[in-house]
Amino acid sequence: MPETFLPPAARTAGRVVVWVLGLALLLLVFAIGWLGVRGYLAYWHLSAAQQKAPAIAKDIDNLSAARAALDDLAEDTSNARSLTSDPIWQGAEGVPWIGPQLAAVADVAEAVDDVVDGTARPIASVAGGFGVKAFVPVDGRIDTSVFSALADPAAKAAKVAASARDDVASIDRTPLVTPIADAVDKLGGLLSEVASGTDALARASALLPSMLGADGPRTHLLLVQNNSEWRTLGGIVGSMTPIVAKDGALALGEQIQARGIPSYPDSVLDLGDYRTIYNAKPGRFLQNITQVPDFRLTSQLATEFAKRNGVTADGVMSIDPVALSYLLKATGPVTLPTGDVLTSENAAGFLLNEVYIRYPDADQQDLVFSAAAGAVFTALTKGDVNPGALITALGRAGSEHRLYLWSAKKADETVLAGTTLAGEPVQSTADTARMGVYFNDGTGSKMDYYVTPDVQLSWSGCGTGSTPRTLSLQVTLTNTVPADAATSLPEYITGAGSYGVPEGIARVVGEVYLPAGFAIGPSTTSTGAGFGGAMIDGRQVLSYTFDLKPGETESVSIDVVADTDIREAEAWVTPTADASRSPIVDASCDPTGSDLSLR
CATH class of the missing domain: 2.60.40 (Immunoglobulin-like)
Incomplete structure (x- = not known):
């Protein structure tokens, strides 16, 4: 019907509808453009942050530089978060199909910014005051104040990292297009690593001062497992070496050879259900204490054996020659009194096999093992250690169940609980x-x-x-x-x-x-x-x-x-x-x- 025959009210209503539709279309075009521009900029900032992060990790030895680089990286993550959290972006998150994509990107940007601003920067800010070298011993002593200073920021950082990990894990991948779903999955894996790392730092900062004797002397037993003769946790225990810690200073005691400790007619401790499989052997012979798949029980057996042989211990550490080879990447080669040189490449093979071929007498073997333990201990504690390589070595050894730690102090065990170092079943x-x-x-x-x-x-x-x-x-x-x-x-x-x-x-x-x-x-x-x-x-x-x-x-x-x-x-x-x-x-x-x- 021609407009001239429409009543004035109808013509007015029609114009309003046209204007409203036109305005809505204009707003839609504006919103799409707005989202497109901000989405591109957010992507650019996140990509820039992704490219900068590896360089920071690689240069972790230089914490002053790392702090400056983290500030720069934080600017990118903050911008990405801001670009994906304005009212238009948030409103579009309710739109079918495109909404879940936008929501996922916003959640990712928020999680990344939280981790950078609430985890990496606070830790680097505190650690930058003394440098990463403060984490390794110098002249046989570790400065326990380093860990005390880190305890609070590390604990807060661990909570932030865990929250970010959980937030990304809760993102529903079902409606996401493949590139975004893959990116969310990848970030989820990275955040899990960050959460694990900050949790480990928080626990270490809370645990190490007391274990290093800041509150009074501690005696720890060092067990070296021999993977050439298998036991459940790795290998037999050929020896125990007391390490005395006092105000961060570490001193190596006289090695206790397993061959010199008598066997007992029955287990020195109650083995519980494990007795149905292993009989009393884990509690009768020091060599067999690693037969049970619970390092806490292994440690209690070790301290009982030590006590019956004149040594009172507050804790137990365990390592194997493969883990020692990782540590040698941080210390460099060590030379034994025999002239043998241990390197990260040959240490495991030498200690687990070659020593028996070159030194067939058991007493000679014990001397070589004792010399190797002393040489590696000296190399680790004298101060000439690559701190980044040391942290990497310890992390790898722990994740591979080659490094365990136990304390007789209940408060310490609470901190260790749930970690790979605890050696729980x-x-x-x-x-x-x-x-x-x-x-x-x-x-x-x-x-x-x-x-x-x-x-x-x-x-x-x-x-x-x-x-x-x-x-x-x-x-x-x-x-x-x-x-x-x-x-x-x-x-x-x-x-x-x-x-x-x-x-x-x-x-x-x-x-x-x-x-x-x-x-x-x-x-x-x-x-x-x-x-x-x-x-x-x-x-x-x-x-x-x-x-x-x-x-x-x-x-x-x-x-x-x-x-x-x-x-x-x-x-x-x-x-x-x-x-x-x-x-x-x-x-x-x-x-x-x-x-x-x-x-």
Whole structure:
């Protein structure tokens, strides 16, 4: 109908509708342009921050420079946060499809800014006052005031980092386009690392002053595990060395050789359910205290053995030669009185194998081990240490379950609880099924240096909402010793036929601690004589024994089944002499089907 025939009110209403639609369209175009420009600028600032971060981490030795660089980086993250938090951006977050993308970007920008401003900058501000070199000993002493000064900012930073990690983890990935979902996943992984790192710093800052004797002298026992003769936590304990800490000063005491400590007719402490698998051996012989998969009990056994031999200890530390090789990257090579030179490349092989070939007498071996411990201790405490490399070495050793720490003081144990250093028994969580895959030597020798374990973990039944799910473990053991080992290797390595095991054969006694809530599936098999078992603290444990001839391979396959939504799994494996094999094997369910995602 022509406009001239419309009533005036209708014509006016029509113009209003046109004006409103036109204004709305104009506002929409403006909003899209606004969001596009601000989105691009936010992306630019986040990209700039991402490019600057590695350089800061690489130059961490120079904390003054790091503080300035962090201020610059913080400006980028703050701008990105501001650009993605204005009213127009927030209003658009409710729009279908595009809204979740904008909300995710805003959440990411907020989390990154929180971490930089509430974690990295405060720590760098305090640490910059004394420099990163203050974290390492000088002339045998560590300045405990460094950690005291860091305690409060580190604790606050840990809370900020954990909150940022949780915020990003809670972002719903379902409506996100692939690039944004991938970016959120990647950031989530990075924030988990940051949260772990700041948590470790907070705990260390709270723990170390007292353990280093700031509140009175402390005596710690240093255990060096020998991965050539397997025990659950790594290897036998050949010796204990007291380390006395007083106001940050560290002094090495006289080494206590395990061969010189008598065995006892029964366990020196109550072993609880562990006795059903290991009998009384962990509490009768010092060499066997690492047979239980709980470093807290191992430490209590160690202090009891020490007490019965005239030494009172307040704590226990444990390390293995592979972890020592990591530390040597920070100290550089050390020379022993024998003329042998230990480097990060040869230390593990020398201490776990070559020493038995070059020094067949047990007393000579003990002297070499004592000299090696003293040389590494001196190198670590004299002050000529690369602090960045030292922190990296300690972090790697801890994450690989090659470094443990225990304190007899309840307050210290509370700080350690839940960390890899505490050495607590493997436990599942709400989202991760965990099992223990442990090896113990049955040869009475150093043959395990030649045994190669291959541990594989996989899921099936991983489709969305499908239960039950099956978690499959495959353990394969191969004896790589030379065919003529019986005649070419020293008896101290082959075992000389002890315990009824012919020379050249490696007897491995394995235990698998199943995840709580999982039942054994029908496909569980062994190429050996089958499985034994027991219940430990309410969880099922399978055991098996292999006698491996030179070149021989044996394997076990264990399936466990549960009605569960858990999609992550880990196997904690006895750390071996091979640094290239991670003691943590993990697997993830693919939610789109039954495929396995191995990492």
